[in-house]
Amino acid sequence: MRRETRVPRPTIADVARQAQVSKSTVSRVLNGQTSAMRATTHERVEQAIADLGYRPSALARSLTLGRSRTIGLLISDVGNPFYAEVIQGVEDLALSEGYSLFTANTRYDLLRAERLIASLADHEVDGVIVMSSMLSERCVALLRQRGIPAVVIDWPCQVEIGRVGAVRVDYASGIDQAIEHLVSMGHRVVGHLSGPAHLPTSQTRTTAFLEAMAARGLDAQSAPVVTGTLRMEGAGDALASFLAHSPQPTAILAANDQSALGLLFAAHGMGLSIPGDLSLIGLDDIRLASQVSPSLTTIALPRLHLGRMATEMLLGLVQGQAAEPPIATVTTRLVVRSSTAPPMKETR
Amino acid sequence: MRRETRVPRPTIADVARQAQVSKSTVSRVLNGQTSAMRATTHERVEQAIADLGYRPSALARSLTLGRSRTIGLLISDVGNPFYAEVIQGVEDLALSEGYSLFTANTRYDLLRAERLIASLADHEVDGVIVMSSMLSERCVALLRQRGIPAVVIDWPCQVEIGRVGAVRVDYASGIDQAIEHLVSMGHRVVGHLSGPAHLPTSQTRTTAFLEAMAARGLDAQSAPVVTGTLRMEGAGDALASFLAHSPQPTAILAANDQSALGLLFAAHGMGLSIPGDLSLIGLDDIRLASQVSPSLTTIALPRLHLGRMATEMLLGLVQGQAAEPPIATVTTRLVVRSSTAPPMKETR
DNA sequence: CTGAAAGCGCTAACAT
């Protein structure tokens, strides 16, 4: 007794027949153009729709309308905890505006990114949000080439003309607060664990660090800056570098929470006390930051907001009501927790 | 000098005109039905396609073909690090098979899940993969109702007939190894930090734990089982419960890595040494597990594989070549790291 | 070996 027959979903024609009206009438009901319609007709159509459990085909609709109410979300790596909330922000707003999301991970692979973008274009997404720092430039170029509106998140480079927007992150504000926090507690030698040098965002953060130091008359020149990976791995080596540096830093600002946590765990492993022997500040405020022990003082990025803003901007571009210039900035702010404290007085 | 004019993408008709052939011929080239075609014709068409930079519209194709080469991925929460790799597994295989992914987060919200499923259905996805333990049952019901093939991941309940498959996780194998590992080191009192009682998967794990204990003649009855949240928060309270228990456990098996790490951090905070004072075993083997200090002994779940299998199964269902019964199981295995050691001999 | 024509499900003029 297997019912192999795939019951085809009802179409607008089925509804029309059932309600004894034309397809146009049904279509009007579907699109709310019901003002100049006889109440009984309206009623009959609604009834038929309900009876048949009819739902319009997004595919067919997209084809006729020329827009798909679909947007692409290009991410470098879902596994990066940083992105999760941004995704939520995007999804929330997109959903509430009736858009669906094609999500795709570039995996930091340009070839893959190209294929994904091609695929998104093939599916006629109305726009794309790009959150893939290393690949953003190429991605945006490809998208522009296909005439697809796009918004880049946290990509400090110049946004050229065209239907491309950008949501920037003002790291400097939070980083400045962080340095102020350390300095006011008495720290004088502060180290910086940066991200890979080729990432624009690493440079931005490092620059902001150096400027914040200089602004307080600290010797930014001799401040130990170690290049890390933005990941937890390898933090042990980085920590060793800091400890070998002279003068030895009493506090370290890491380029992100992951690497800060790497330092934290490495310190644990070496029997170093945080914040007793060393103060630590991260950046991002990922969930984990508040859950480790000691909880991590960090510079919070409003990620949900970031996602929402990007989506809002993209939908603006899609609907042609582009803000000029399509650039927005979100600020960061310090969240003080337990990984920072005044330095011990043995600062040589 | 703004070019406001949205250049419409070339259609199959444009290619046909350019190549001086009919749409049918172009379509044949597009679909590789080129065997019985004059070489010069084929050549001309390829040329025209290249010249125009033509790409077929997935939308139009889906409409005529009746299948969209699109699948939905229903997740409860992207923020859960557990899912990231599964997603990668799904995406990898889907991509290589020419499928695109609609991803959607239920956020553990049934209403939201319903809307998302409706949306997926509206977009005529060919199938859906569900990875949302709490909501799976309802989700599958809704999908079945709309006649959409589905595969559930890690949902231990009965799979009814219909085009629904399941990929199970055999927790018992890894949990048994874990207990064996502890017992062979001399542990006799082992605690279990379980997940919320209403989650089927919590029950599965707890049962496996108790059985593994009993199988070794240990007093499963008096083994302290504390109900946790599967999250890091609240681990402090759980740890306190374990420590207050008599006899006090010398090792704890947590239901997942997150809660194990919660215990780890809580122990740090209380000055307890891991594994000196207490051995700890997690489950999942999330990235973080190998990065914390001490690194976490845990039961590894082959997540990439999980995603791949689910996708493979779904595509099988979609293409009608369903394996009978559509159920697969992946096994788990213990990964020994540094959070486990023999108990101190002061076991009262 | 290739073309003409119908149709997938929907919307939008343009009638009436």
Added chain:
DNA sequence: ATGTTAGCGCTTTCAG
């Protein structure tokens, strides 16, 4: 106030 018609871009008989 509602129906008719012509597409949107593609595939697929069916003819030649």
